[in-house]
Amino acid sequence: MTFTDYFHSLDLNNLVKRSESISQAECERLLNKPKLQLSDFPVLLSPNMQSYLEPLAQRAQAITIQRFGKTMSLFAPMYLSNWCYNRCTYCGFSMELDYERVVLSDEEILKEAKALSSTGIQHVLLLTGEAPDKAGVDYIEHAVRLIKPYFSSIGIEIQPLKTVEYQRLIKAGVDTLTVYQETYHKESYMIYHLSGKKSRFDHRLETLDRGGEAGFHRLNLGALLGLYEWRYEALAIAHHIDYLKKRYWKSKFGISFPRIKSFVGQFDVQYPISDKELVQYICAFRLLFPDLGISLSTRESETLRNQLIHLGITSMSAGSHTEPGGYSGSDATCQFDISDERSVEDVCQYLHTQGFDPMLKDWDLQLVSD
Ligand code: SF4
Numbered sequence: 201m202t203f204t205d206y207f208h209s210l211d212l213n214n215l216v217k218r219s220e221s222i223s224q225a226e227c228e229r230l231l232n233k234p235k236l237q238l239s240d241f242p243v244l245l246s247p248n249m250q251s252y253l254e255p256l257a258q259r260a261q262a263i264t265i266q267r268f269g270k271t272m273s274l275f276a277p278m279y280l281s282n283w284c285y286n287r288c289t290y291c292g293f294s295m296e297l298d299y300e301r302v303v304l305s306d307e308e309i310l311k312e313a314k315a316l317s318s319t320g321i322q323h324v325l326l327l328t329g330e331a332p333d334k335a336g337v338d339y340i341e342h343a344v345r346l347i348k349p350y351f352s353s354i355g356i357e358i359q360p361l362k363t364v365e366y367q368r369l370i371k372a373g374v375d376t377l378t379v380y381q382e383t384y385h386k387e388s389y390m391i392y393h394l395s396g397k398k399s400r401f402d403h404r405l406e407t408l409d410r411g412g413e414a415g416f417h418r419l420n421l422g423a424l425l426g427l428y429e430w431r432y433e434a435l436a437i438a439h440h441i442d443y444l445k446k447r448y449w450k451s452k453f454g455i456s457f458p459r460i461k462s463f464v465g466q467f468d469v470q471y472p473i474s475d476k477e478l479v480q481y482i483c484a485f486r487l488l489f490p491d492l493g494i495s496l497s498t499r500e501s502e503t504l505r506n507q508l509i510h511l512g513i514t515s516m517s518a519g520s521h522t523e524p525g526g527y528s529g530s531d532a533t534c535q536f537d538i539s540d541e542r543s544v545e546d547v548c549q550y551l552h553t554q555g556f557d558p559m560l561k562d563w564d565l566q567l568v569s570d
Pocket of ligand 1: 284285286287288291292293294295328329330398
């Protein structure tokens with residue numbers, strides 16, 4: 201059974217309704233339950249669980265320290281291109297936005313890699329828009345080989361590829377694949393993705409299966425919060441992780457919780473998620489999946505990030521730029537605005553004051569390269 205078949209067999213609306221009707225007594229019972237299951241997830245997400253955020257947060261923190269110690273892995277995105285042929289209404293790279301597009305040359309990629317690695321960052325996430333003739337597999341594979349000497353871990357967040365294409369990138373040195381479904385609510389998905397290959401909902405749903413078959417060390421997923429009701433998205437993601445873990449058991453899994461940020465275009469957020477709900481969301485995933493990597497981006501403010509690191513976060517971006525060439529002084533158009541503008545050094549210093557050990561390197565490409 202493909203994930204698409206499995207996904208369409210789920211009654212997520214019913215699970216959301218169940219979550220919304222959970223009593224306080226059920227919440228209390230769950231808090232005393234030692235081991236949680238997927239069927240407990242609606243309780244963790246329920247509106248009544250908001251009254252128990254403190255014990256929920258304490259349990260999330262204890263599990264994280266038990267599994268990961270008091271460490272925080274740091275990474276940064278590196279955008280190679282802002283060309284894109286899709287029209288996604290929430291994104292600064294959307295095709296109809298009129299500005300000069302760029303694709304970094306070899307020289308620019310190297311300059312960018314040197315500038316980023318000089319900040320201490322060893323884990324890099326390479327990103328492009330979806331424009332295969334401008335930044336396709338050949339280009340990305342070449343870019344990976346160019347930057348390999350500067351980083352110990354390379355991830356990608358690019359257009360969906362075939363399994364054999366992913367295998368080529370793994371061979372070149374990529375260890376992590378990130379694919380956000382954006383929203384798991386199909387009707388909403390069709391409203392936000394107006395045209396281009398990304399408008400194929402089911403095709404995107406199956407992308408992580410191809411990544412799992414290819415053998416990535418880590419698979420990251422998530423939804424862009426603000427596109428649809430957060431409980432619906434959380435339930436869909438939990439089922440997606442559960443499905444993937446059973447099939448691609450050699451891979452590790454990670455999730456992140458991006459909330460829509462402002463960008464060069466305009467977008468009205470129809471389904472905002474509050475800070476308190478975000479805390480519940482993060483704690484719920486930590487309790488259900490104790491070994492899950494949980495990542496926090498610079499989309500969130502410094503103040504909120506400083507609070508969230510204690511709840512179950514295992515990695516965070518730092519010193520980020522979301523425009524191609526951003527670390528080496530380019531003024532190209534960015535994908536979205538960032539909120540926490542602290543440098544890598546400042547983030548490390550803050551983590552130390554909170555008793556965390558910031559980790560710039562906890563993985564080495566030599567482990568996967570030939
Ligand atoms: S979200 Fe991705 S596919 Fe959509 S416009 Fe932005 S870069 Fe392109």
